[in-house]
Amino acid sequence: MVRNADRSANKPSPTHARGDSADEPFGSLVRFPGPDPRKPARDLSRRSDVDEWGRSERARRLIRRLEGPYYDRWFRVEWEGLEKIPRAGGALLIANHAGAIPSDAPMIMHGIEAELGRPVYGLADNWFRTVPVVGTAWSRGGGVPAHPDNAHRLLHDQNELALVFPEGVKGPSKVVSERYRLRRFGRGGFVETAMRAGVPVIPIAVVGAEESMPILYRSQSLARMLRIPYLPVTANQLVFGPVLGTFLHLPAKFKLRVLDPVTFDVEPGLERYPRGRIMDEAETIRQNLQENLYDMLAKRRSIWFG
Amino acid sequence: MAAALERDPEVEILVGMGTGAPSVELERTEYVRADSSYSLLSRIVKATEVDTIVHTFLVVDSSSVSGRALHETNVIGTMNLLAAASATSSSVRHIVVKSSSLVYGSHPANPAWFSEETPRSRPARNRVERSLCEVESYVKDFAQDNPGVVVTMLRFANVLGADIDTPISRNLSRGIMPSIAGYDPLIQFIEEEDVVRCVEFAVTERLAGIYNVSGDGKLPVSEVASIAGAWRLPLSPFMTRQAAAPLVRLKLLSLPTELEDVLRYGRGIDTSKIARAGYVPSCSSAGAVERFAQSNRLRRAVGDHLPQYRYEADVEAFFKHSPSVVR
Structure with a gap:
């Protein structure tokens, strides 16, 4: 990324070099x-x-x-149909979202980066930006605030992969009894974004994330008081204790199935697309994803061993 | 008024106006000292029959002036300027307004890149941004009412340079880069000479419309500190204002509200429109910081004895010989 030779040549003075990368998060820890x-x-x-x-x-x-160890040993992530994700060109990846601290986003991003060697930008609520440390780490790790302009620039201008969870915060905040039942896909904004950028939507069905951190109870009023999207009590906290359990996921077996890319037969770059068409497409994608989830669940013999 | 704005060589066009004495040697410019609201302007415009007004006196730093002075200069000054330009039988055919990317604000709901048409995501809450938005709305109204006048509005990113005094440059000259602990947003810079060149470009090309102007690329605040060799001063993410107040009081730190927001959420402006029009800045954002750091080191070593501003030869030549500059 950074040119080695130029790097040293560019350092004007030893005092100047002090701040180099020591100030940036993670920068000083790894140097490749x-x-x-x-x-x-x-x-x-x-x-x-x-x-x-x-x-x-x-x-x-x-x-x-x-x-790496989390991906390989803890969740033992298994992909199906990974070849459907293009090695070049923009595409909007969507998936079902689950787990109090969703483990699906990092696993999908890790998997695609490790297996296909191309970066994935995770579009998420701009609430992340407001949290000190977390927001910066999220951003350095490929998180981008989900704004239509950002998505368009990533997908259309830069031909990158972007991952979005159309359920939004409603996905990970659902309690364990509602697991694997997809919430509403927002107002179908992801479809409109893909239409405008002229890229396919590639749905990914994720099984395992729900059981990695199931929510037993959630408090609306406390969350509102603390100004966070939701405040859950998770099974993990009962198993691992209140501190470790807040962050450590249960070792559920992860299975990811990439569904066929959905393309839209519309002209890209328009200011506006018909609302009805957007909602229809979003609903079709949602139903397809839901059916695939049920199919995968029907074939799953064990939560922990797949 | 910020001394730096006076130092911009646009002031050299025929008649310079400012609230203070010009801080550079002006060879062919007649310089008029005005009050803070530029109420003299209409008489000067009428008397000299200028055809281009370059409006660079907007204050974009709320720590340098009081709230009232800010309003007086930005809003009332602009109103006077526009009134002078729109008077009947006015000779003005082109107005260039030097605005700032502050009009976009800094908010978590903002897109990473603002195009000229993207609206603010939240209404302005601090004085500078409010007054700049007001100014811009007057300028837009003026452009609508006077279709015969070419109006250029240039929104610049954070300007850095040896001769311009901004909150960030003031902090960097003291060897510190304030930051808010836990936040490391991306910001943009433009070199002051690029600002001058851009205004010159707008004047000669008679650009119409609104343009974002910045150096290429964005830098995290931490990288700004490391390029400039400044110590990154982390301020508390909560009650930042109160935490910084003692340092601000002691004049060890400049932290106007608008800068605080930028240090939290950053800002990006998309410069593809002016690039399509043909203007390319010579410095990237990182380059601007680097050049500023170099000029700072030079100043630390040899003191302030250097001539304050050395124009690029082509800029100098333009203002002296270009037929588009009215004399």
Whole structure:
């Protein structure tokens, strides 16, 4: 990412080098310099590899190292139909969303980056940005606030992969008795974004995330008081204790099934698309995803061993 | 009024106006000292029959002036300027307004990149942003009412340079880069000479419309500190204002409200429109910080004895010889 030779040549003085990467999160922990052929040459004054979205490949590498064992051993993630995700060109990935602290987003991002070697930007509620530390880590790890302009730039102008959970916060906040039942897909904004950008929507059915951190009870009033989207009591907290259980997921077996890409036969780049068409498409995608989830659940013999 | 704005060589066009004495040597410019609301302007415009007004006196730093002075200069000053330009038999054919990307604000709901048409996601809450939005709405009204006048509005990202005084440059000169602990947003910069070139470009090309102007790329605040060799001062994410107040009081830190928001959520403006029009800044965002850091080191080593501003030869030549500059 950062040019090695230029890097040292560019340091004007030893005092100047002090701040180098020590200030950036994760920057000092891992150092794997090396040019990245995907991106155009950076200007020589840059000292970190943070891109225009706040994503840093160096931070990603650290996250992937930490997530690796989680992905391979803990959740034992298994993909089906990974070849349907294009190796080049933009596509909007959507998935069902679950678990008090959703484990599906990092696993999907990790899986695609590890297996296909291309970055995935996770679009999420801009609430993340407001949380100190978490917001910065989220951004360095490829999180982007879900704004239509951001999605369009990523998908259309930069031909990247973007992951979005159309259920929004309603997905991970549902209690255990409602698991695997898809919520409403917002107002179908993801369909409109894909139409405008002229990219396919690729749905991914995720089984396992629901059981990795099931919500037993959630408090609306406390969450409102603390100004967070929801405040759950999870099974994990009963199993691992209140501290560890807040962050540690249960080792459910993860199965991801990539469904056929959905393309829309409309002209890209329009200001507006018919509302009815958007809602129809969103509903079709939702139903297809729901059927696939039921199918996968019917075939699953064990929550923990798949 | 910010001394830096006066130092912009646009002031050199025929008649310069400012509230203070010009801080650079102006060779062919007649310079008029005005009051803070530029009430003299209409008489000068009438008397000199200028055809281009370059409006660079907007204050974009609320820590440098009081709230009232800010309103007086930005809003009332602009109103006077527009009144002068729209008077009957006015000779003005082109107005260039130097605005700021502050009009977009900084908010978590903002897109990563603002295009010229993207509206603010929340109404302005601080004085500078409010007054700039007001100014821009007057300018837009003026453009609508006077179709014969070309109106250019340039929204600049954070300007950095040896001769311009902004909250960020003030902090960096003191060797600190304030930041809010736990936040590391992306921000943009433009070099002051690029600002000058851009205004020159707007004047010569008679650009019409609103344009975002910034150096390429975005930098996290942490990287700004590391490029500039400044110490990153983390402020409490909660009650930031109160936490910073003692330092601000002691004049060790400048932290106007509008900067605080930027340090929390950052801001990005999309410059593809002005790039399509043909203007390319010479410095990227990182380059602007780098150049600023270099000029700072030079200043620390040799003191303030350098000539304050050395124009680029082409800019100088433009203001002296270009036929589009009215003399």
